Amino acid sequence: MTADEHAMLVRAARMYYVDDASKVEIAETLGVSRFKVARLLEQARERGVVTITVHDAGTLVPELAASVATHLGLRRAVVVEAAGGEADVRTEVGLAAAHLLGETLHEGEVVGLAWGRTLTAMSAAMPPLPRVDVVQLTGAVGADLDESPVEVVRRVALRSGGSARPIFAPLVVDDPRTADALRRQPDVAAALRMFDDVTTAILAVGSWDPPVSQLLDALPPGDAAALREEGVRAEVATILIGDGGEVLATQFARRCITIRADQLRRIPRVIAVAGGLAKAKATMAVARSGLLTELVTDRSLAEAVLEMPPVTTARPEA
Amino acid sequence: MTADEHAMLVRAARMYYVDDASKVEIAETLGVSRFKVARLLEQARERGVVTITVHDAGTLVPELAASVATHLGLRRAVVVEAAGGEADVRTEVGLAAAHLLGETLHEGEVVGLAWGRTLTAMSAAMPPLPRVDVVQLTGAVGADLDESPVEVVRRVALRSGGSARPIFAPLVVDDPRTADALRRQPDVAAALRMFDDVTTAILAVGSWDPPVSQLLDALPPGDAAALREEGVRAEVATILIGDGGEVLATQFARRCITIRADQLRRIPRVIAVAGGLAKAKATMAVARSGLLTELVTDRSLAEAVLEMPPVTTARPEA
DNA sequence: GGATATAGTGCTCAAATGAGCGATCCGCAC
């Protein structure tokens, strides 16, 4: 093909697709028949001079969602399309979780929130909610106020008009004694008592292998290495989980201000929010733990967990 | 907008743009009127759910080319669109240079070739050429055989069916004495004699500030620093040039096996090939040197040099 | 309640477009 032909291809493509000119107009401008123009445009698409992309990020994939729910023994799953990097995936999955809450929360519920970048994204996209009370399920971590559990709780409560019960205490402290003392703090104790009233909990999934976890990032290297030795592969709300879904009762737990697995198990609705291939193994482990009732995720994670053996021990129906 | 509406938008867009379904078909599938479908598709484009891109890389921009030729005092300029990174720009500009040669070389010419990644790209895209003899204008540099001047010469000669006269000697040696000895080598001497017969020379432009030059990369750091001190800002075929276009006669030149500026000036047609914003200043300097008669470049470099003061000292007509 | 925007919907009719077809042109073998 000559340079002239190519130039004509590009010119026709510009006029048709960018300037919305009709093929007849283009034909007149270029001095060729309208049929020629049609053939040029056809070629332009074949050769990749013109590319048309449909961005389906954010679209629900109900068929996949149904398979995933069955496969993981959950009452419901939500699967969205997501493209791009980790941050984009988090935004999409967070948005989907926000929508899910917007559509399914009932007035008067008590919502428990863990934290993580995905939940930060969720709280940022939260639509108006019915009046619910919101409680933080774990202590606070990290210096970045914008991503802290407190902020997540604040924003969700704001959208609902209900009360917010944050926990102004560190998630992990140096020894069990300090943790006990903190738990006795009136404000903290009030939050912990509220755990028994939670009707819907929202959790992010942390992966330890590969390491995609805000908790893991925040932990002192010594702790992280020791826990990994003990078989930790995933975590939700600072509850540590092994590959087979077993909840690992570690000394570490005594140093954390957070909800316990037995408490979480009594909550009627527990939603995990996690996207991206890297979190697939961890999400599978969490699903096996039987702590969850629902999952919000993206296509890549959904397809990955469907490749793994199904979860057989379903959580009892609510 | 609800998630359902969004899903419908995406679905309609997929069917129309990807599967080439008619709006009537889509209307039937989705159970809405064809007008609704038309409006959905309109929205899809407005909202960026559907994006249409016309890739015009490689298209000539004749208006710019004319301005650049005038501005730089050249007989001709070729300007192409190029998008993407440095490598993409080199490919496009190289392709344009290859086309230019394919269209303008005459049988029996003697073509002199310098080297550089742009010229490597050019030689890779070379169309069949009339029978011409090809001579290498500089010694060889670097370990990468694929990018060596010898390879460039070989490929161009191959496309034309004419003879190739490579220079199997290093471009730079440690002292002038060695260089002299090399220049007396029969094969090298034959090439050097051929410089006087060259009718068309093709040169890449090396930039020293910012540093975008294969020569600069290949030079010992000591040499490079010293030459930069002497005011070198650009180079073509190892001829070193200052900001004002002055050819810098350095001791360094005596250690190089390469064409001299005075020889280059006697060649009737000297084409520089260079693309990318980073090479704009260097290309301008080379243009001021009066060594060139033509330039092949991309839009970004063309627009950049048009922002600089014009070249007043044109090279005499051939 | 009633008047008035406002957005969304589906219609008609004319213009734009695609599918398929025969005409034409070119390169090549005989």
Added chain:
DNA sequence: GTGCGGATCGCTCATTTGAGCACTATATCC
């Protein structure tokens, strides 16, 4: 020259599509 693909071109005719308009539902203000 003659005959034979193969490619390209522009035609007709049926289908698809867009522009503009009238209609309806909903919200909003008086």
